[in-house]
Amino acid sequence: MQSPYRVMVVDDSAVIRGFLTRWLKEEDDIEVVASAGNGAIALKEFEKHHPEIVVLDIEMPEMDGMTALPKLIELDRNVKVIMASTLTLRNADISMRALAKGAADYVPKPESTREAGEKEVFHRDLIAKVRALGATRRRKLGEDLPSVGGGAAVVPSLAAQASSAPTIYKGAEIKLRSHNAGLFPKVLAIGSSTGGPQALFSVFEKLKGKLSLPVFITQHMPATFTAILAEHLTKIAGMKCAEAVDGEKIEGGRIYLAPGDWHMTVVKGADGEKISLNQNPPENFCRPAVDPMLRSLVEVYGSRILTVILTGMGQDGKLGCEQLANLGGYVIAQDEETSVVWGMPGAVATAGLSNAVVSLNDIPAAVENALSGRPS
Structure with missing residues (x-):
């Protein structure tokens, strides 16, 4: 099996860091190489462990996620940063600005970790996004993808993960349809x-x-x-x-x-x-x-x-x-x-x-x- 995706979890809540780390570690193709309680610690851990994907909280003491984001990208321009925030208008706006500044994606944290439905969706989305972004990074750098369950390396998708039927897109042939110019689109x-x-x-x-x-x-x-x-x-x-x-x-x-x-x-x-x-x-x-x-x-x-x-x-x-x-x-x-x-x-x-x-x-x-x- 090729080396798993290397992930760092950054959140000021020890509880949230704990369950994120536990979820990620349950996957054979994902390894949590570091965790941190704020952006300042995250920068130090990043230089030690060189994660490929960072799950980054927005609101943290000493150095928040928006401040840490460009510093992480400066350390590695290919790093994939997933912003994690609760569902508030303020955090949604910050997440939009984070995307414009180089974050790859976001995951809305459940309002309560006790709600089974919310946890399940968050869990599924987080794993799917880590895999998809990790695969994108490795393909761009020409690196091998980890295999899942001993099978071939794939580009996972949210739908594919849930259905256990991954789809391989890399190297697939593109066939374009011809078009007869006629009526203008409405x-x-x-x-x-x-x-x-x-x-x-x-x-x-x-x-x-x-x-x-x-x-x-x-x-x-x-x-x-x-x-x-x-x-x-x-x-x-x-x-x-x-x-x-x-x-x-x-x-x-x-x-x-x-x-x-x-x-x-x-x-x-x-x-x-x-x-x-x-x-x-x-x-x-x-x-x-x-x-x-x-x-x-x-x-x-x-x-x-x-x-x-x-x-x-x-x-x-x-x-x-x-x-x-x-x-x-x-x-x-x-x-x-x-x-x-x-x-x-x-x-x-x-x-x-x-x-x-x-x-x-x-x-x-x-x-x-x-x-x-x-x-x-």
Whole structure:
């Protein structure tokens, strides 16, 4: 077995450090090499043990997580930092800023470690993100991945981990669909997960002032975080972005963001298209999920949908893109090199459902071309 992923846990609560460390140590492919009660201690431990992944609390004495974050990245620009915070508006905002400053992802800590359901979700998400980010780092550096249970090394995804059926994306052949330029898209739909906020900020910064159609985004996030994400996108995109509201009418020049814990769909009524929210069971272990959004858009707009699948774990969005591809809609997938985790876009690209697989920097131009009837 190849060496396990090296993790450091940083939290001022000895109780939280304890159960995080215990959970991580239970996995054969993960090793906790250090723990620390604040950022200052974490920096010293980092230089001793050189962890690949750091689970970093936000609020700590002496040196908090936001102060420690850039110092950790300075020590190792390839380190993957997962911010851990409780679900408050303040911490959600700090987490968004941490992502913009180089953190790879975040995990919302359960309000109570006694709640079995909350602990189970947090446990599953933490393990999945450590594995996915560790795999991304090692592949970038050309290092071997640890095997799981004696099997082949894989790129794990949230869905794959839960189903015990991992998917290998590295080196998979990408088959692009041809596209016959015809009717212009009526809407833009975007799906994203791990690394998604940073990718969304990058895309909309370059598209500022260039979009007049309705935009629908499903980003895997809890409720408190989606509210903050909407605020940040409004500032960056120069167009109103808000959590979608059940029953609201669809308008051009607006960004509708799926609220945390709700699937966002679109329905057509007598007086036009409207948002319809539901709390149907999670799909791909996620709520909100991309697939329900895409299915509903296909029912309302047919092939006249431009879809972008950004970085993220798992394969949410693949089935929706399959429906869209069968109708002749246009799909853009983020490439592996610029994805934090090439799960969602990789699933679409390797299934031959995308018309273009491009870098994050090139996605805005690809969107403009597709909207103007000049898809590449």
